[in-house]
Each structure stands twice: as C-alpha cells, then as structure tokens.
Amino acid sequence: MNDMLKNREPFDIEGHADYGTSYARPKQEGVDTTHGAILYLEDITVSFDGFKALNKLTLDISVGELRCIIGPNGAGKTTMMDVITGKTRPTSGTAFFGQTMDLTTMAEYQIAHAGIGRKFQRPTVFEQHTVFENLELAMKMDKRVKPTLFFKLTSEQKGRIDDILKLVRLNGQEHRLAGLLSHGQKQWLEIGMLLMQEPQLLLLDEPVAGMSDAETARTAELLNELRGKHSIMVVEHDMAFVTEIARDGKVTVLHEGSVLAEGGMQQVQADERVIEVYLGR
Template identity: 85%
Template sequence: MSEMYNRAAPQDTVDNGQHADHGTSYARIKPEGVDTTHGAILYLENITVSFDGFKAINNLNLDISVGELRCIIGPNGAGKTTMMDVITGKTRPTAGTAFFGQSIDLTKMTEYEIAHAGIGRKFQRPTVFEQHSVFENLEMAMKMDKRVKTTLFARLNSEQIGKIEEILKLIRLNGQENRVAGLLSHGQKQWLEIGMLLMQEPQLLLLDEPVAGMSDAETVRTAELLNELRGKHSIMVVEHDMGFVEEIAQGGKVTVLHEGSVLAEGTMQQVQSDDRVIEVYLGR
C-alpha cells in the first residue's frame, strides 16, 4: 500500500447527513480525540522552516475552521508545499507550533501518526494501483483491520460495499468500478485518489493542485465534487487555477502566501483587488 494513504484513522462518531445532490447518506465527521471546541481543526502559529539559512516558511500564522474549505494561492516558491509538509510531518519546523484541533501537537508526531490521527494528503500527481480495478483501489484504501490474516480471509460486508458504492457515486466513477485504474483518464485517476482518501474518513484533507492537467470538463466536475464535500470534511486546497479557485471559494477565505508568510487573506474578491497580491502574483 502506498504510504500516501492513511492506513488507519481513529474511530469517529458521526451524525447522519443527507447528500444534497444524490440523496445518499454521507456522514458529517465529529473527530473523536481531536478537541475542536475553539472552532479550529488546524492551527499554525509562528511557523518557520529554514533550509541552510533560507526561510522557506517565515513566521507563518494560519488556522482552518472545522468543516471549512480553504484555498491557498501564491506564486511558485511562496512556501505552499513546505507548509503542507509541516502539517503532515514530512518537514519539521525550525520554530513555531502546529496543532490539529486543540491538543494534538503535529510537530511531535511522525508522518504515520499524523495520518492515523485523521489528516489525509493528496499530492499533485495521482498515485493509484493501476493494475487493479477502481473498486479494488477503494477496497484496499478502506479503513479496516489490515493485519495479514484479516486481509487474506476478509469478505466485505454489506455496509462496506455500501460505503464503496457511495464513494463511487460521489467521485463520479459509478459504473466504472470494474475498470482497470490504469485505463482511466488523468482526471478520473485524480477523482479515484480523492476517493481513496475519503475511504479513510479523514477529518482534514490536503489537496495539492487537484485540477492540474485536467480538461475543462473535468475541472468543472472536480469543483462540484469539492463543493459537495464542503462542511463534511475540513479541506485545504493549494491551487494555481484562479477560475477553479473562484468556483470553490464561494465567499469563503482565500489565503495568499508570499515568501513564506501570509500576504493577504479574505474572500476571492478581496484578495483579487489587493494591490500587494496584484503586484506579486496576479498581475494587472
């Protein structure tokens, strides 16, 4: 199993929500063991990351609310990837604190422990098991006992099959479940990988340029998918496609990074009209 996917996340308590567009049940996650009474699921304070004296992240402060979809934009070299590396434990900050909820200190955890706690990350290039079917990819990513004996002799129960069918519909791959993943289009592979993350029931999703290389139609459908996930998961999207960001921002906060710090933050309209953002990123 690729290390990109969470092998096991903590059991969550859920209340049932109704999927607005498809009429299927889709649970709203209430993280168990993650104290979010202050309203933030992710809290970064004074994060600095130095590489041989170069500050890739410079005194960065950022918080993401429970159920929020936050877009992160900025020029190349702004520190977006390094920030996600800090959140997932791939990079240790030189200074500062990073909390998941109120009590989980990410700076003291390994990558596996952070994934286990409920943070899922999707990189720009899709990584799926190309020799296996779409259904098998989702099955292998499912949150379950992965011990060898259980894996060898397990048979999916009706609830597990229902979960896979639900995700298939959500990611627009229902009817494609028996197709070999290697034959999917680039966009479909991206959706499948998002589906594999969702099978782990993460509380926070980090998506790095999810529409890079997609056709216009695939980009539109991806925007629809993320808008459907809004409120059911907390989501951070790093993206360069401004049209896509406008589609998913929907009046929520957009954060602009520059030289490792927050340059501006506000609605898409507010950051687009900010002279500092125009100068360093958007252009006139």
C-alpha cells in the same frame, strides 16, 4: 486481494461513520475541535541552509471550512503541507490539529491515522487494480495479518464504496483498471481513496492541474459537495477554479513563506500587493 492488504499499514477500526444512502461527515475520535479550529499554525518557520521556506507563518482552518491557498511558485505552499503532514519538521513554531494534537511531535503515519489526508498534484493509484479494489485497499479498517487473512467486505462496507463511487463520479467504472482512467478520473479516484480513510482534514495540492475544462468543472462540484463535511485546504493556481470553490470563504495568499493577504476572493484580487507579486495587471 488479501496479499495486497497484508502490506498495508494497520488502521484503527473504531469510530466508523455510517454513510448510509447519503454521504455523511465522518466521525473522528481524539480530535478536540471545541474551539472551532481544526488546524492551527503559529509562527511556523522552516529554514533550509539559511533560506526560510516558511517565515513565521500563522493561519488557522475552521471545522468544515474550505480554504484556498494561492501564491507564486516558491511561496511556501508545499512546505506548509509538508509541515502539516509531518514530512518536514519546522525550525520553530507550533502546529496543532484540533486543540490537543501537536503535529510537530507526530510521525507521518500517526498524522495520517489521526485524520489528515493529503493528495499530491500527481495522482498515485494502483493502476493494475480496479477502481473498486483501489477504494477497498484504502478503506479504514484493521489491516493486521490475521484480520486480513479472513477479510470479507460487509454489505455496509460495500455500500460505503458505492457511495464514494457516486460522489467522485466513478460509478459505472468500478470494474475498470485504474490505469485506464483519464487523468481527471485518476484524480477523483485518489480523492475517493482519501475519503475511504475518513479524514477530517483534506489537503489537496493542485487538484485540477492537467484536467480538461469539463473535468475541472466536475471537480469544483465535487469539492463544493464535500464542503462542511470535511475541512479542506486547496492549493491551486487556476484562478477560475479558485473563484468557483472559494464562494464566500477565505482565500489565503502566501509570499516568501508568510501570509501576504487573506480574505474573500474579490478582496484578495483587489489587493495591490497580491496583484504585484502574483496576479499581475
């Protein structure tokens, strides 16, 4: 385990949340959300050889909000997430995490450390290690060489891992190799690994793609449990799943790199523009 930890990026160990016996919202330092928004994008444009993948995109996510993003292929959903996580620099526009962190000036690792976690459509877990070890590796802690050499889990840290195992429906699977999990279980494990890093904002790219109906239903339950404890952006094509998790929240529809429509699920589904370019009749 120590050899695995040596090669991980160092994390700030300040501001740990006390998960206790129930899952609590993590506390992050340095992110000013006094104005109510955790993420604010304004007039974001991304051009690739003259093609505008994003075209003056403007949206904001409130603290504790679960926002669903839908739209046809090529609408700019992935590029938007790339901008938020620092993978792609916008041609123009501003992107703020909280009130003070300008994401366009930060490196990917800085953005991750600041409290933004991203899960891609295809799960990426350490398949040759157990579920427990995967969560341990992902834990937010000091991973410089010296602390790592003498690292030993505390009872509190073990308790946090146990809490996450229960939350992501993997309690009882902690000693199983991650590579032996079902596709859906791997997706839950990766969400659990993100949660171990104590993010304020979770970006989930098609979290139920390839899942069975039962796994999809359990994932909806999981995200509904996370609602309010983290701000969550979900990009998804499964409209039944979106309807289940959108509840009374907002759904944003992207088309050609801009916001086409935004509102409650019923409002969006009834929008003639959305029907024309995405939902169909």
